[in-house]
Structures are given as structure tokens and as C-alpha cells.
Amino acid sequence: MKIISTNIGERKEIDYKGTLVTTGIFKYAVEHPVFLDVEEVKGDAICDRENHGGVLQSVYGYSFKHYTYWKELYPKVNFEMGIFGENLTIDDVDETKIHQGDTFKVGDTILEATVQREPCYKLGVRFNNMSIVKKFWKTTFCGVYFKVLQTGFVKAGDEFIQIKSCSENPTIADLFIAKRIENGISD
Template sequence: MAKVLSVQVGRAQTYGDAGSKDFLEKEWRSASFKEVSETPLYVSFSGLSGDEVADKIHHGGVDKAIFVNSYENYAHWASFLGLKYLPFGALAENLTMTGLHESNVILGEIHQIGTALLQVSQPRKPCWKISRRWNHKAFTNEIFTSGLTGWYYKVLQEGIIGTGDEIRVIRQETPRISILEANEAFYEPEKYQRMLETILEIPSLASSYKESIVKRLSHESDLGYMKTE
């Protein structure tokens, strides 16, 4: 059974040294440090109550209202970072889930969680901030190349979500393309050109995501948001 293991929200704060030029030390602003909510939270069309976004150009908005990660990836990321374990919200996600994974979550499918209806809108594009969050320059690129990015939800029906809520798949889109398959295609556009073209035909997906695919296919994609140098 797929269910929510933990719910997290965070406030935007400033970290680091304003005078430093070193990537791992210089000043940065983020809401990546999420705190576990002990009580169920209201989810509106813009996201969970109490959650903030520091960079509203690249994060947040109705198509990226809720960010999710699979707990099945936690052991892998703990090992990569050289840690024994990771706390819930370690990937800056709002919802940590079990029973769902990038390999079985389908682009555009609709999930019921608590009293809310959510639609899988796009994979996460890991940016440099997750590397700063864990003080590891290679982390962002590793998330990108592995395809274990997590995914975003668009909120179709507002409601209440809490720890322990079961996740029910209400409807799946066709063609059935998983988050992992979509990430592999984005990583190797020449090899998976047809799949990327098929993704563009899925009507429910975020327009910004489709635009990034068009640029990827035309070799105009800017991956500067991942830069850690």
C-alpha cells in the first residue's frame, strides 16, 4: 500500500557567508530545510499551508505546488552522502512516500491523498541548492543523472493531507510514461527523441516542463540551474 510517511514544510531563510565566493560557503537563500508537521495540513492550489518558496522563478506555482520524494531512495542517498540515515524531508520534499517510486509513478496520473486530489505534473529538476543543503557539490548532478529526482503535483482539489494517509491512484494517463523514463529521456534526448515527443502530447502536463523538453530537443537547453562551481 502506498502511503505518506511524513509531511514537511519550510520557511525561506538566508544561510552562509555574504562575503565568501566559495560555492559551499557563500550566502544563499532557501526553504530547503523542511520541518516535519505533526498535524495534518491544508493543501491549497498553491501548496501546503505554512510552506514557502525562496526562488519563485524556478520553484513553486500551481504546477509545482507540492514536491514529493520516495522513501525507497533514502538508503541510496544516505550511502552517496556518506551518512547512516537521512531525516524525513532530506531532499527538501513536502511529502515523503512509500510504495511509490519514480519507476511506477506515471506522468499525468491523478492521486487521492487525504481529501485532496493531486496530479503528477512533472519530474523535479534538481538545482544547485540541494548540493548546498548537504554540502556536497556532486549531489545535484547525481540526482539528475540517476533519474531519482522525485516529482511535483498540481492540486486539482484542495483538501487535508497528513502522515499515514493512503495514496490511491484515481486515473492514469496514456501513454504510460513513468517519471524515471521521462528523466532518462531528458538526460539522453538523442537516444529517446521519440519518447520526449510523446511526452509533449500529454495535455495535462505543465507548460514550463514541455517548454524545457522542446529546448532540450533543439539543443537549446540551459542546465545552469544545476551549476555548483
């Protein structure tokens, strides 16, 4: 796994069904290294601290390989890096093979895979199409949240070097499927 893009976003107010909502989902690639801190990516807006950021969700990584699947379903969308709200666009993340607790050395940092991303309506706002939320739930292409065990900078081109494997733990995809079932989302 290798970072192909680092992405940050600013606070943005949007009109969602007549209500003004503040979001940080509009992330875009930056050319400079980003600093991964204990509870957030420095310079990246987190507008909903109840559901984003914090120790267990300080960094969100998403697979560039998944973009191909979504481009076929949404051919009119401009697929810029960060469109899924990810801080790190990674060349190939397989949620069915990454286990909770797996740990990686990346750039100056050490990251631990913690939990899955659960889509909300703001992903639909970003795509200008609410159908993506339900379609996202029906895949295992959820991306991975990471806990930052060692803070530091990462940049495009940095590789994920696995330093700890926790194969006895559930995969990120297992966690996502369990959450889908818990939420009563059917196929």
C-alpha cells in the first residue's frame, strides 16, 4: 500500500433540504506533506466531532482502486482525490484483509487500523446524489480509520510497511458488515 494523495478540506456550509449544514467532507489533494496528529490531520476541518476525528478516527484512508467501481456507477461525477472525504488516498486498500489492530509505519508516523467508515448523507451531498449512501453500505469499500500511535508527516509516495499483524481480530470489512446488519440495512 502506498499513499498516492494527501487530502485536506476547509469548513464549508451547504444547504441540505433547506437547512444550513457545516461539513468538512469537501477534501482536495495538496502537494505538501500533512501532519498526522493524535486526534486529527492538521489543517483539515472536522465539523462533526461526534462522528469524525478523535483518537480512533484521526486519519481516514480510502483505496484508489475503489474509485474504478464508483466511476462506473457515477460517470458524470468529477472524481478528484479526496472525494470520499479521505485524508489519504491509498493505491490499494483491501478492507477484507486489514484487521483491526494491524499497525503500519508510514512516513514519520505509525498508524493502527481501528474501525470502518460509516457513510452519512454528507457523502451524498459531496456526490450530489443521495443514492451513493445506500450503495456504499452494500459494498465492503468502506475505507479504514487509523489511530496515530506516532505523530508525524506523511506525503504522496510514502509506503505502508506493516509492523504488526492482528489476524485474530475481525477485518475492517467484517466490522462494516456487522454495522450494516446492526443498522438493519438490507441488500
